Amino acid sequence: MAHTNVFTEEGMTRLRNFKRRTAGYVAAWLMCGVVVAVALFWVQMKYGLQPLERTYLKQYARCSLRASVSKRSQSTYILLVRSITHPATKKDTFVRLTDAEVEPVLDARGKIVRDPKLGLKFMLKPGIAHKYFYWQMGRTRDAEMYPWMRTSIYDGKSFGGLCAPMLMVGGVIFFSGLGVTIIRDRRANKQYEQGRAIRGTRELAPQQYEREQDAATGLGIVVYNSKERAA
Known part of the structure; x- marks a missing residue:
């Protein structure tokens, strides 16, 4: 099994790779959450507000912000x-x-x-x-x-209260998607560390190969030990 101690060179490399992958996951799911929140806000604007509410919405957002800053x-x-x-x-x-x-x-x-x-x-x-x-x-x-x-x-309703439902849905999508993706990433990485996910070639003793071949997910190659060859 590969070393996972973060104080070793291999451990530091794995940690950097994990951080790099996590940053990509965060960016992807953040974009998904924002897109969903914006889409829901547009639907709310078009179908969930009264005519004057839609007309005054920009002015309401502006006065909400400015009134909170200065009286x-x-x-x-x-x-x-x-x-x-x-x-x-x-x-x-x-x-x-x-x-x-x-x-x-x-x-x-x-x-x-x-x-x-x-x-x-x-x-x-x-x-x-x-x-x-x-x-x-x-x-x-x-x-x-x-x-x-x-x-x-x-x-x-405050302006924040109008936006809260859409932000909550976007947040749920972001955190749930990110959590599931990280869990799947850790499981896949753990399989790789244990040698169950084949990436490239590995040198195994015949006895070790016999123990691992049932769980192998890569290309199966028949391997003969010395006794089988002699027979």
Whole structure:
């Protein structure tokens, strides 16, 4: 049996080879996990989110990040709003809209109409009071926008919470695939160290060959000992 002590030259060589193979396994399974997570995120984007949730997702990711870094940072936001006349002041007041108040505009084939600049086109649901209805662009503090989007648009879910299921699936694929691959690698390497996996030629005594030939996985070659030759 080959020496496996890492303090020997052969042991150090085997350890370096194992590290090199493991790095390749990590890269391959990490890529698989990322691809699966991205694919699931795309499916979630397309089929699992409401129209305004999809429209605001990039802005939500940005305000989530910036609000966690600084309470004073500001960003430009494009939001769908309606204006109403305030009953007390008689002045126009702007109200940010949610998915409960709007629905996407559909074409003759039943597909959602898209605006080249703003994305999806929307219309107010029946019974929603308004004076004007349009997209409003303005600068707002990220620390103010984040809690509104989280509560009113994303039902209390943080941006990390939206991504968590996809990241968990990708992580399970990465760790399980990596673990199985390393176990199989160790088993194959152990067979090689014990001489059961033939790689090239080996010099064996006739008695040793008789003990190992039943477990051999390489090309079988008939070998005669001295007694058989004499007979």
